[in-house]
Amino acid sequence: GENVEQHPSTLSVQEGDSAVIKCTYSDSASNYFPWYKQELGKRPQLIIDIRSNVGEKKDQRIAVTLNKTAKHFSLHITETQPEDSAVYFCAASPRRRGTDKLIFGTGTRLQVFP
């Protein structure tokens, strides 16, 4: 069935270092890939997304890359700051169109130490 795998489950970095989170998806027809950040006790919030006609997208310190052939996409955070500490979820839109359905990964807990 449709599946999204996310790695690592936890990630600890020093402030200023880079962090990379990777996801793979199973449905080759998926065409939309968002990333959500969830701070402790808060709602998941969209931080960046990419569609399948684009290979890379950047927004300040955050970038997402997509490799459709290999069916994987990654989140890159540069110059990490303590406020980047949160749980990050990747997701992919499965084959079913017209419903905005998403399949989520299991999340990565990122800790940035000062």
Next chain:
Amino acid sequence: DVKVTQSSRYLVKRTGEKVFLECVQDMDHENMFWYRQDPGLGLRLIYFSYDVKMKEKGDIPEGYSVSREKKERFSLILESASTNQTSMYLCASSINQPQHFGDGTRLSIL
């Protein structure tokens, strides 16, 4: 700005009770979703709706039902609550992506 409102942040119920979780969005979104969030398991889809009175099962629909009588409101129903339904429940809505989430309801079944 999109606003998705869940009726309760915290809820405590007893086993066997019928439980209603309500979600309202104010952006005329066609799609609405109910997820449960458990540590290490991510966000798992329970049910979703792509139009009024239309609903589809997600990955874990057992023990749940939903209702969408009006476009702005999507209700999740636990027909007979059990302790394994203790969890964080998140509602989301969208039109042509992305999904926007509510603050969640932390439900405890005793």
